[in-house]
Ligand SMILES: O=P(O)(O)O[C@H]1O[C@H](CO)[C@@H](O)[C@H]1O
């Protein structure tokens with residue numbers, strides 16, 4: 308039987324034999340930790356250290372796409388207490404998450420104030436701060452989340468944030484899992500099943516290891532409640548540069564493969580342990596790892612790609628599904644804060660939002676105030 312290009316590419320990459328003739332590749336093995344107290348990632352107090360000597364030599368650093376700057380804003384005063392950076396594709400999801408987490412951790416805004424989109428005047432991303440939690444939208448795809456990560460990591464540095472944890476709260480296409488299933492990524496792979504993020508810098512292809520924090524995966528998984536009316540699974544996530552052809556869909560504006568070829572490909576992914584496909588995981592995993600920041604990805608599947616391509620679930624159902632990763636992440640944040648003795652006694656006033664019904668009430672309340 309004739310071998311197709313994708314067979315050959317996948318096999319070659321799995322065997323590590325993927326150097327193209329004349330291509331200059333630099334592989335960062337990620338083994339950069341030093342042992343003498345401070346590391347290349349951290350100052351001794353745990354605050355984020357940048358792997359870029361240029362930044363501290365600059366008079367000011369303009370975080371252009373966030374509408375913030377180290378000269379124009381007191382970033383340490385504004386963001387110094389941030390412990391969790393949660394990000395997801397859409398501004399609305401991250402605004403909802405900000406209201407949700409505010410209620411979950413019992414955070415009170417100063418009297419007479421409302422949650423504000425801190426980056427509104429960038430007209431690019433939306434960002435909300437609720438005490439130790441930053442809730443930021445990242446747009447769609449690798450370039451968009453890459454730019455955001457550069458600026459958010461620099462923000463962590465300027466603000467002297469200590470040991471922040473980054474979590475992506477997303478949606479995805481499942482492979483062999485039902486719509487509504489929550490998926491925690493333990494390995495982020497690219498379209499050729501490599502656990503790396505590859506990009507071009509100064510005309511050279513650079514690969515960075517796409518590594519997520521294994522302990523965060525276990526901690527998040529342990530917070531699935533047996534009473535949750537859906538499954539929470541752990542597995543590999545594949546990152547693509549496109550929603551249609553790149554994810555083997557037959558319903559884009561173009562399609563040069565057959566349904567059989569598509570199914571063969573998706574089954575191959577499933578056999579390799581890929582549970583879901585989305586469009587940011589390798590960049591997110593690689594850039595956080597490169598910065599020495601612990602990170603995790605929790606997505607909800609909007610459909611099972613082995614059963615179809617179109618996202619045709621009713622809006623209300625999909626809205627309810629999108630809350631599921633947020634509930635898991637909020638349990639994690641609550642637990643973390645409680646362990647540090649920081650979960651406010653205000654919790655008693657608010658109670659705990661562990662159900663989608665309670666989430667909806669908070670959402671309605673926040674919308675009524677808008
Ligand atoms: O739901 P979010 O977090 O935006 O993520 C997924 O949805 C988008 C495609 O519809 C891609 O960005 C993909 O990664």
Ligand SMILES: O=c1cc[nH]c(=O)[nH]1
Nearest residue numbers: 478479480584585586
């Ligand atoms: O199939 C899907 C659904 C959501 N996001 C994706 O990237 N793919």
